[in-house]
Amino acid sequence: MLIGAVEAGGTKFVCGIGNEAGEVLDRVSFPTEQPEKTLAQVVAYFRDKQVEAIGIGSFGPINIDRGSPLYGYVTTTPKPGWGNYPVLPELRKAVDVPIGWDTDVNAAALGEATWGAAKGLDSCLYYTIGTGIGVGVFAEGSLVHGLVHPEGGHVLTRRHPNDTYEGKCPYHGDCLEGMAAGPALEARWKVKGGDLPADHPAWEMEAFYIGQALANAILLLSPKRIILGGGVMHQVQLFPLIREQVRSNLKGYVSAAALADGIDDYIVPPGLGDNAGLSGSIALGLRALREAQ
Amino acid sequence: MLIGAVEAGGTKFVCGIGNEAGEVLDRVSFPTEQPEKTLAQVVAYFRDKQVEAIGIGSFGPINIDRGSPLYGYVTTTPKPGWGNYPVLPELRKAVDVPIGWDTDVNAAALGEATWGAAKGLDSCLYYTIGTGIGVGVFAEGSLVHGLVHPEGGHVLTRRHPNDTYEGKCPYHGDCLEGMAAGPALEARWKVKGGDLPADHPAWEMEAFYIGQALANAILLLSPKRIILGGGVMHQVQLFPLIREQVRSNLKGYVSAAALADGIDDYIVPPGLGDNAGLSGSIALGLRALREAQ
Numbered sequence: 001m002l003i004g005a006v007e008a009g010g011t012k013f014v015c016g017i018g019n020e021a022g023e024v025l026d027r028v029s030f031p032t033e034q035p036e037k038t039l040a041q042v043v044a045y046f047r048d049k050q051v052e053a054i055g056i057g058s059f060g061p062i063n064i065d066r067g068s069p070l071y072g073y074v075t076t077t078p079k080p081g082w083g084n085y086p087v088l089p090e091l092r093k094a095v096d097v098p099i100g101w102d103t104d105v106n107a108a109a110l111g112e113a114t115w116g117a118a119k120g121l122d123s124c125l126y127y128t129i130g131t132g133i134g135v136g137v138f139a140e141g142s143l144v145h146g147l148v149h150p151e152g153g154h155v156l157t158r159r160h161p162n163d164t165y166e167g168k169c170p171y172h173g174d175c176l177e178g179m180a181a182g183p184a185l186e187a188r189w190k191v192k193g194g195d196l197p198a199d200h201p202a203w204e205m206e207a208f209y210i211g212q213a214l215a216n217a218i219l220l221l222s223p224k225r226i227i228l229g230g231g232v233m234h235q236v237q238l239f240p241l242i243r244e245q246v247r248s249n250l251k252g253y254v255s256a257a258a259l260a261d262g263i264d265d266y267i268v269p270p271g272l273g274d275n276a277g278l279s280g281s282i283a284l285g286l287r288a289l290r291e292a293q
Numbered sequence: 294m295l296i297g298a299v300e301a302g303g304t305k306f307v308c309g310i311g312n313e314a315g316e317v318l319d320r321v322s323f324p325t326e327q328p329e330k331t332l333a334q335v336v337a338y339f340r341d342k343q344v345e346a347i348g349i350g351s352f353g354p355i356n357i358d359r360g361s362p363l364y365g366y367v368t369t370t371p372k373p374g375w376g377n378y379p380v381l382p383e384l385r386k387a388v389d390v391p392i393g394w395d396t397d398v399n400a401a402a403l404g405e406a407t408w409g410a411a412k413g414l415d416s417c418l419y420y421t422i423g424t425g426i427g428v429g430v431f432a433e434g435s436l437v438h439g440l441v442h443p444e445g446g447h448v449l450t451r452r453h454p455n456d457t458y459e460g461k462c463p464y465h466g467d468c469l470e471g472m473a474a475g476p477a478l479e480a481r482w483k484v485k486g487g488d489l490p491a492d493h494p495a496w497e498m499e500a501f502y503i504g505q506a507l508a509n510a511i512l513l514l515s516p517k518r519i520i521l522g523g524g525v526m527h528q529v530q531l532f533p534l535i536r537e538q539v540r541s542n543l544k545g546y547v548s549a550a551a552l553a554d555g556i557d558d559y560i561v562p563p564g565l566g567d568n569a570g571l572s573g574s575i576a577l578g579l580r581a582l583r584e585a586q
Binding site: 061075076123135137139140141142143144145146147148149150151152153154155156157158159171172212215216217218219220221222223224249251252253254255256258259 | 432436547
C-alpha cells in the first residue's frame with residue numbers, strides 16, 4: 001500500500017511516497033512559491049503515484065478544526081500569498097483520496113509515536129528547534145488541537161543571568177523562539193550557530209532556555225517522552241546540557257525514573273532522523289485512510 | 294441512578310452522593326487523619342447508600358497508571374501515613390462497585406467539561422489556586438495522565454519586577470505555587486489574602502504570575518477554556534486582571550476570538566461553583582460505570 005506525504009514548509013515543500021511501515025520510498029523537494037504554483041507541483045507529483053491516501057503536515061498557523069468552514073486553510077501567516085489560503089480544499093479538488101491534515105510538528109509527533117523514538121507510547125512532545133521553534137503535542141493517544149493548535153515555541157522563559165540579547169521574536173521579543181531559535185543564536189553571537197565550537201558558552205545558554213521550557217512542559221503535561229529535532233539540535237552536545245537543565249529546574253519534584261536515571265532515554269533525538277516530518281505525514285495519511293474506511 | 298463521590302483532600306475528605314445529571318444530593322465532610330481511619334469513614338458513609346459506582350478525585354501525587362502494580366496509590370506525599378498508601382486497593386476490598394480514580398483537579402476538569410463551565414467542549418484546563426496550585430488537563434476528550442500526571446502548579450514564571458519575596462515552594466522556591474498560592478500571598482504581605490482590600494497592589498502582582506502561567510499553557514496546549522477555582526479565586530477582582538495579563542503576554546500571537554473580545558468567556562470561574570470537586574468525582578464514577586458495563 002502506498003501513502004503520499006507532504007511536508008509543507010514555509011521555505012520548501014517535500015513530497016514523498018511511503019508505505020504502512022512508515023518507510024519513505026521516494027521524495028522530491030521544491031521551494032515554496034505562490035500557493036497556486038506550489039500546489040500544482042504537489043498535484044503533478046502525485047498524479048501517477050497511485051497513493052491510497054495523502055497526509056499533509058503544514059507550516060502554520062493553520063485551521064485544523066474539522067467543524068470549521070475554514071478547515072484546511074493556512075490562516076494568519078505573513079508569508080505572501082498564503083494568508084487565508086485554502087490548501088486542503090484546493091488539493092481535494094485535484095486529488096480523489098482521503099487527505100489527512102495537521103501541523104508539521106503534530107505530524108512529526110505522530111510519526112515518532114508510530115514508528116520512531118516514542119513508538120508504542122500514548123504520549124510525547126515533538127519540538128523542532130531551527131529557524132523557528134514549534135511543538136507537536138500527542139497526549140492520551142491523540143494529537144492535541146484545542147482552540148487553535150499548540151504554539152509552544154513562544155512560551156515565556158526566564159532570562160539567563162548573563163544574557164543581554166533582547167530577543168528576536170517580532171511578537172514577544174524574548175520568548176523561547178526569540179531567545180533560542182537559530183536566528184537568535186546567530187544574532188546574539190554574531191556568527192552562525194553551526195560555526196560555534198561545541199564547547200562555546202552559547203550552548204550552555206541555549207540549553208538554559210530549552211531546558212526551562214521542557215521542565216515547564218513536563219510539569220503541565222507529563223509527556224512520556226520528549227523528542228528534540230530541527231537544525232539546532234544537530235548540535236548533539238546540547239542533549240546532555242538540556243537534560244541537566246531539566247533536572248535542575250524540576251529539583252526532584254516529579255518522582256519518575258524517566259526524569260532521574262532514565263533521562264537519557266526520555267529527552268532524545270528523533271528516531272526517524274530527518275525523515276521525521278515526511279514519515280509523520282505518512283502517518284497522517286494512514287490515519288485519514290482508516291477514518292475513511 | 295446514584296453515584297458516590299469522594300473529594301479526597303489533604304486536609305479534609307468530602308463524600309457525597311449524586312445523580313447522572315451531576316447534581317449533589319448529599320454530602321458529608323471530615324478531617325483527613327491516618328488513612329485507615331479516614332477510609333473506614335468513607336466506607337461507613339457509603340455502606341447504606343446503594344451507589345452504582347464511586348468516583349474519587351484525590352490529592353497527590355498519586356499513581357493513575359492502570360498498568361502499574363501501584364495503580365490507585367497515593368505516592369510521594371509528605372503527609373504522615375499517606376506516603377505509598379494503597380487508597381484505591383483498600384477501598385476495593387470494602388466496596389463492590391466500579392471505582393473511578395484520578396487527581397482532584399482532573400476530576401474537577403471532567404466535571405466542568407460534563408456539566409459546568411466547559412460543558413460540551415472537548416478540552417479545558419482547571420486550575421485550583423488555594424493552599425497550593427494544581428491543574429487538571431482535559432484534552433481531545435481525555436483526561437491527561439502521561440508519565441505521572443500534570444503538576445502545572447509548579448511551573449516557573451518570570452518574577453514581577455517589584456516583587457522581592459523569595460517564594461514559598463519547598464522544592465522550587467519561586468515557582469507559580471511558591472509565588473501565587475494562598476500561603477505565598479500571606480507571607481509576602483504579612484496578612485491573609487482574604488483581608489487585603491480588592492484594590493490592594495497584591496492582586497495585580499497575583500494576576501501577573503497567574504496570567505503568565507495561563508499564557509504559557511495556552512501556547513503549549515491551546516485549551517478551549519480555562520477555569521480558575523480555589524480559595525484565592527474567590528477574590529473575583531482577579532479575573533479581569535488575569536485576563537489582561539494573558540492578553541498582554543500573548544501579544545495577539547494566537548489568533549482566536551476567544552483570546553480577544555471573547556476572553557471574558559474564556560477565562561472563567563467554575564460553573565459548578567464549590568461543587569466542582571464533588572461533581573467531578575461523580576463524573577469519574579459515571580465513567581467507571583460505563584467502562585465496567
